Amino acid sequence: MQVVLLAAGQSSRFYPFNKEHKSLISVMGKSIIVHTIESINKKSGIEKFLIVTDPKNEARQILGDGSDLGVKVEYVILEKPTGMGDALLAAEKKIFDNFFLVHSYHVDFPEIVENFDLENPSDSTLFIKKEKDITGFGIVTLDGKSVTSVVEKPENSSSLSDNKIVGIYFLKKDFIPTLKKIKPEHYSFEKALDEYAKQGKLKAEVIKSDTVTLKYPWDLLGLKNYLLSHAKKSISLKASISDSAKLEGLIIVEDGAVISDNSIIKGPCFIGKNVFVGTNSLVRDGSCLEENVKVGAFMEIKNSLVMEGTTFHSGYLGDSLIGKDCKIGSQFNTANVRLDRGNVRVLVNDKKIDTGMKYLGGIVGNDVLVGGNVSVMPGVIVGDNVNIGPSTTVMKNIPPNTVFYTKFKEHVEKSRK
Template structure:
């Protein structure tokens, strides 16, 4: 493969209360790497000559720190004006001729997708969907060639149920065409619709590969699970201090200087990064990611959750939830993760109700927030950054950044 291009410069506008400081693909999960690192790692076995990553200005230094290989180049898209404009950043001063693979930074299985696409000269990855109105949709002829592409058609105007899934194997001639299309949020799709009418581009179905999406913050939980359950790991650093009464079962990673106190039970897959403390009588289970310097105080239960750097809690239940950096939760607070009727959990995104596709989903809490003791947070609630929740509060709906609930 001559060139691989990874896009990581979007606005992540549906990711609130996360992604304010970074693009969503720069969040860590799984076994301690960022999502964009996992995507790059999936592609390296294919031995690309060059990998180009397009990021926003706020992530430039992070990207440089993560990727120091001379064959990985970082480009900046100043404003999130669409994937077409992001792609052109790579080719502004580049006379590249040949075939390139284009994907997005959240595609941790991009290597598997590219292997299927490489069987063709040019190809676009497709999946079957029941909701064509939410995706770019491709029509194909009897020989499997794509004949048209339309972005997010209404249900009555959808020409097929074949959705595009951010995997494109194209010739550099496409770039010449893209440069002639007026820039817009969907200029990539508009250019592709023109291109497939004059060039043979196969539609390759990749439904056999597990789908990966990172559109909403709760999608982090799914990606964390996919990474942890696909990788074989069991490691306890020599510097970690594990109480004799602690029980550790299954795939569990325990980093440097971690302290696991008396009568703790950890059931993997679980990742605990360096300098974290798991207090007495805690239960940590089922796809948990605990970042560096996190304090899980005594008597807490953590299930299928992600807790980022510097957060702390004490005698809490945290289920199917995400706590960004430096979140503090007082004793006795519970995050509910199931409706009483066990139906699918809804939440608000940009003031519109969205079905999460989950029957187990707790809360997403932004960095720097403080939750008082004995509070109850209902399923699907999102709490903004640096919010303050008074003690004994019942949180039924979202709390904005810097908000105070009392």
């Protein structure tokens, strides 16, 4: 059996972290695609992986031939990311067996296939979950376990079905001829599934566990929390931890990390290689500090992902995402909840998206420079290579490659005394 992993294309919805494929982002010291391969291999024993990627093929730099992970990895280059159908047809010549087709962020593969017969699968199967709100997802209609139709993102999905496709498919090789008969377009894969279902060849497996998705950047928080919930406590002997520091709960501390005097780490948390946590700082509740992150004194970080090489002084970071190589001044604060306690809404592609989250702070891209005393409001996105001046409150999204600051008017007059 083989696994075809989809790792091509850039998603405008994933801005500002869409310069590389989202599965290449590092969480807990490994790229997401590595977590996915490891989880699939551990659960199923499958060793053959086919990665469909774009011409840059950055996945190869991370995975190589797969030998470091105990698997065999091959690559298929998709010149233009025009949909799952084209991706699968590009891989056709290297598909020699029945196969799983998996989005490369599905680190939760083991839970999704928990009740599926991996040893002797008899039918092509897609995995579905019943949801109240399935806006923006493909859906299926069923007759028992048999799929009767597949519809990709219908305008009025609630009237058709509440069965959401979760993005993992087990397909027999005879699905390929059906796909080849469909006119090439963005949703040719879904149309082929629909035709395949009408031939009586497609079953559905209903899952009950929550699933990982990675449609928007804030979904990284859920993926991070999933990985932390499945991690084991590990404190490197090559880390330097002050005697006055307190570590509570499930915590991973990697080589070269420094945790300074009176700092508190409340798990679950991940402290990556060569991370520095300054004096009297608090890191808590699902925070991940990736390699070479520096946190100054008197900083609090809660349920946030901070990517490689970013530095802070002091302040509060809550329920936020911070990109690579940012330099952030003192008293940086993210507001992470609306005053009316409603769901945080984020402007994506000129459309306000309801995140469904009561708590969400800032989303900051790579190479951002931030002056002192800056505040970022809930759900605000800051693009790459932005300079934010001191004493600025960021109330709206900032486009990349810009300078953003609040103007102050000086007033000087002679004292009346």
